[in-house]
Amino acid sequence: MASSPLNQKSNYQARSISLPSKPHPLIVQCNEHLCRLGASDASSSTSSSLSSKLSCLQDLHECVEKLLQLPLTQQAIVQEHNDKWVEELLDGSLRLLDVCTAAKDALIHTKECARELQSIIRRRRGGEMELEREVQKYLMSRKVVKKAAQKALKGMERKCAEKNHENLVMVSTLREIEAASLDVFESLLSYVAGPRSRSKSSNWSLVFKLVHPKRVACENEETDKSELEKVDAALNSITGQTSSKSDYNVHVENVQSSLGQLEPIVQDLEEGLESLFRRLIRTRVSLLNIFNH
Template identity: 30%
Template sequence: MASTSSSADDNHHTRSTSLPTRSHPIVLQAQEEIQKFKQWEASVSSVPTAATICSALTRLQVLYECVDSVLSLPLTQKALTQSQYTELVNELLDKSISLMDICGSTRDLVSQVKENARNVQSALRRRKGEVSLTTSFIKNLKKDAKKAIASLKQIDEKIGDMKPLDLDQHLLSAIKVVRDVGVVRSSVYRSLLLFLSGSVEKPKPTRWSLVQKLIQKATMERNGNLEISNDDMVCLFQEMENGLDCMFRSLIKTRASLLNVLSR
């Protein structure tokens, strides 16, 4: 996966109106979890695999829980209720809707690939060769993945265009946690979408999507001696789908925390 970076955050930080000597323990814990993720990400291969993506989704769930904990802090809630931060809360709410859309569409793509893999599995068991509409399915998969990546890029650009704010030290740290997790999230989602569409650079000249590889090997060999068995492939897709379900629920919790601010 691509290495995460929080350099964009530096463009949004100007000064703080108060300078406590130490951040809240929950904020410190969130920062520590973000650093752990970055260290793990740097240790894995630059070419995403099903296993690393599943692991990343699990680790990302921990980060989303950190975001929810930070936003739910009475100190954070009280700070965000101040009128000068209404625009910031609304921007975060708009972003949460876009993220839910991307998470949902990515989950749908994974579900489609999982069902296609099951169809291949069923066809092999019946010894009926390739699955019909495979080429069409792969073409649509690439198109949908490309569209989701473009939407993800637009969200990242919106974050880059956010105006600098004069935040107190706690809120400055809290918003940085939200944005740092956003950088991690973008890296994971993009890797997953590229992996599904087969757009990741491979050591070999030929590029095949995951489903293309499965079908090609199954058609040529027909003896079950695949690098990854069909059963394992379906299980991996199911694990990805479960991870994205968790992400979606976490985004709902984050949105609820922000709406709670506006209702005060």
């Protein structure tokens, strides 16, 4: 992905987000959550890393919710009122909702298709032809999901409002929280979308690994792949292959195992996004109420 402001290390962990008076405990908590996100590996898109980031992001936005309910916070925002950054903050809150929705929809679609495929494999009805049709159906759905995720990622490359409100502490804080949130969403969408392209030789290499698992047991490349990539690779080994019954059964078992590992991961990420989405809605409502006073 091309370099963008989202890929650059945010400076939110270095900024003090205090009000003129003694910092409220909620502000301290926001600061701590931002530091945790800033200390996490921005380039890591493993499922465990994403789950941890989402959990931290939920904690951060819970603090934001409570922070916006404080009379002190509302007073500071009203005093710093400026039409330009009011529009920026509202646009930012809507952007977060849009990206969160895109990520959630991609995971839901993936989960539904995976469950349908698992059901077909368990029943083993219709023989190899039906299974191959379902595999093709899943792979086509994955292309749709990847395209949607890539579109969302491309949309995130749009310039964000510059964080130059040095004299507007509360505004700068909310902008930094938005930037931290977008970083996490970017990692999640990249996980769903997977690599942008893969050479034919690389695709054949994946098939080779599945057909000859013992010969590549000590290689590390496969372990570096995400759970979604492993499912895609296992499914590709079934389509268009002429193999013995025993080899075919091995491929099917690989698919079933990969799908079994994927399901709880997707479910966990989806639940995290759903919880976060509800918090983002409440935050936007709070901002609208403050600005309309």
